[in-house]
Amino acid sequence: MRLAELSERSGVSTATIKYYLREGLLTPGRQINATTAEYDEEHLRRLRLVRAMIQVGRVPVATVREVLRHVDDDSLGRTIRLGAALWALPQVPEPDEEDEHIRAAHREVDQLLETLGWSNARALVTISPAYRSLVVAIATFRRLGYDWDPELNLAYARLMHQAAVLDLDFVETHPSEAEKVETAVAGAIFVEPMLQALHRLAQEEESARRYGFE
Amino acid sequence: MRLAELSERSGVSTATIKYYLREGLLTPGRQINATTAEYDEEHLRRLRLVRAMIQVGRVPVATVREVLRHVDDDSLGRTIRLGAALWALPQVPEPDEEDEHIRAAHREVDQLLETLGWSNARALVTISPAYRSLVVAIATFRRLGYDWDPELNLAYARLMHQAAVLDLDFVETHPSEAEKVETAVAGAIFVEPMLQALHRLAQEEESARRYGFE
DNA sequence: ACCCTTGGGAAGTGCCACTATCCAAGCATC
DNA sequence: GATGCTTGGATAGTGGCACTTCCCAAGGGT
Numbered sequence: 001m002r003l004a005e006l007s008e009r010s011g012v013s014t015a016t017i018k019y020y021l022r023e024g025l026l027t028p029g030r031q032i033n034a035t036t037a038e039y040d041e042e043h044l045r046r047l048r049l050v051r052a053m054i055q056v057g058r059v060p061v062a063t064v065r066e067v068l069r070h071v072d073d074d075s076l077g078r079t080i081r082l083g084a085a086l087w088a089l090p091q092v093p094e095p096d097e098e099d100e101h102i103r104a105a106h107r108e109v110d111q112l113l114e115t116l117g118w119s120n121a122r123a124l125v126t127i128s129p130a131y132r133s134l135v136v137a138i139a140t141f142r143r144l145g146y147d148w149d150p151e152l153n154l155a156y157a158r159l160m161h162q163a164a165v166l167d168l169d170f171v172e173t174h175p176s177e178a179e180k181v182e183t184a185v186a187g188a189i190f191v192e193p194m195l196q197a198l199h200r201l202a203q204e205e206e207s208a209r210r211y212g213f214e
Numbered sequence: 215m216r217l218a219e220l221s222e223r224s225g226v227s228t229a230t231i232k233y234y235l236r237e238g239l240l241t242p243g244r245q246i247n248a249t250t251a252e253y254d255e256e257h258l259r260r261l262r263l264v265r266a267m268i269q270v271g272r273v274p275v276a277t278v279r280e281v282l283r284h285v286d287d288d289s290l291g292r293t294i295r296l297g298a299a300l301w302a303l304p305q306v307p308e309p310d311e312e313d314e315h316i317r318a319a320h321r322e323v324d325q326l327l328e329t330l331g332w333s334n335a336r337a338l339v340t341i342s343p344a345y346r347s348l349v350v351a352i353a354t355f356r357r358l359g360y361d362w363d364p365e366l367n368l369a370y371a372r373l374m375h376q377a378a379v380l381d382l383d384f385v386e387t388h389p390s391e392a393e394k395v396e397t398a399v400a401g402a403i404f405v406e407p408m409l410q411a412l413h414r415l416a417q418e419e420e421s422a423r424r425y426g427f428e
Numbered sequence: 429a430c431c432c433t434t435g436g437g438a439a440g441t442g443c444c445a446c447t448a449t450c451c452a453a454g455c456a457t458c
Numbered sequence: 459g460a461t462g463c464t465t466g467g468a469t470a471g472t473g474g475c476a477c478t479t480c481c482c483a484a485g486g487g488t
Contacts, residue, residue: 002465003465004464004465013447016445016446021466023445033453033454034453034465034466035452035464035466036454036455036466037465045358045359048358049358052354052358054445056350056351056354060444060445061444061446062444118416120422120423128414128415130411130415130418133407133410133411133414136407137270137404137411140269140404143266144263146397153408155380156405156408157412160412160416161412161419161420162373163373164413164419164420165420166369167420168420168421168424170363184421186355186358186360188417191413192410195413196347196406196410197345197347197348197351198370198374198375199402199409200342200402201327201332201342201345201374202332202371202375202377203382204334204342204344205332206379206381207398208334209334217434228435229478229479230478232435232436233477235436236436236437245435247484248434248435249433249483249484249485249486250484250486268476275475275477
């Protein structure tokens, strides 16, 4: 198919597709002659993934490029590849390691991982952005003066571990290795907004149950 | 305290504070004379909340204003107030109701709420942005061709309901009514990045457990 | 009286995700 | 084979957002 058809079938304007091509989010089509290029179903699939990452996952364009680079990198093992792709995802600003709240949050998270027995995660601690995000989130909460029981973190962590098990079980059902990594990334990216939406819905539901609409 | 001190204690530049004042994210200080205004601890607390919403919660400035407007609106009941505040939070673009994937997702979510027995959430269906976000997330996943068992949604929803119960239990521990709403909002906003970070950490952990670092 | 500080407002900055315009090279039709 | 529409690639421009810089008049300390 040509650019115009790719645009039609994806619902993305040709101008935007050209932009994505320029930014390296899509591989160029097969050049037929100086003015025509041919795209296939794979391009369409990739384009939809990109669009979804940007619009639903709110992933910046530069980050999408990084994530895809890792997804397509056959030289990496699965965990590393998934990790690499996830690590490229949007991050909170670099925490100020001098800050007392940050240091306390570090200790708190380390303790949490210890209690959970997440030894693998602990091994990745120094480099995982997820770890950093968690530290920043906890430090922020503490800085605002909320007195948050570490038990609560533990409970949340156990819930999210259950979610992760569901995620990976789902990925297991997918046959090819390449597809597995893509599915894992898609899962990581799209399950998050879903969990968020479910979380808010559940809050509304539970709040209404407890307090009615008073 | 004066603007300079407010800036110092919050770590936010005076220029930015002035910007927030202009945007209505902070109430003006008590004017002492033409060149001096006095701010109090409440301003500091509010400023930290605003900063955290913007930096950690990635909430747009205009949205922060909306959320705070609801938090401060004493005329509303708690559920409505919390709901109103949460409804102002970042939303996915309006779904195209004509689209087949969207319509299917609607049916899927309705079925899900039915099965869960979330009758309150069902009552809010037509207006809740969380519901809309969920529909868009599911439709996107389906459009990408993932064959996702509705059972899985159910499992995720139950997990998030447990999280919501934890959230509200935590809110219960806070004394004043006004503080409860603020805590609920803070919880909704800050628990989300935390859950997200925990989710990614858990994925890394679980992936490493299953596949090692192959 | 002098000068530094203060708060307020207007205008500017940098980044980002597009989007509009231009252009030369096809292809289609007459 | 001339004409005119379409195509893909390149370049520059747009609009929104979160600040940030600049300027100013009015205080207040010494």
